[in-house]
Amino acid sequence: MKVEVKVLFSEGCDNTPPTIDLIKETALESGIEIDLKMILVESQEQARQWKFLGSPTVQVNGFDIDPSARLAAAFGFT
Numbered sequence: 001m002k003v004e005v006k007v008l009f010s011e012g013c014d015n016t017p018p019t020i021d022l023i024k025e026t027a028l029e030s031g032i033e034i035d036l037k038m039i040l041v042e043s044q045e046q047a048r049q050w051k052f053l054g055s056p057t058v059q060v061n062g063f064d065i066d067p068s069a070r071l072a073a074a075f076g077f078t
Contacts, residue, residue: 013055
């Protein structure tokens with residue numbers, strides 16, 4: 001079974017490449033097969049659609065990896 005991992009990011013985010021590297025490394029070390037999707041967020045509408053809280057936002061099987069962010073409703077793009 002593959003785990004769906006989405007990385008939502010804004011253009012030019014310096015934290016996105018190391019985050020992706022960490023996700024890949026963790027999956028490999030854990031023996032978890034992932035379906036990694038990178039989603040460039042370019043508008044406020046997309047931020048709401050994807051539940052984008054800041055760059056990068058990581059979601060696993062549709063849930064933000066930060067439990068406190070799962071109840072957030074103030075999605076935004078800056």
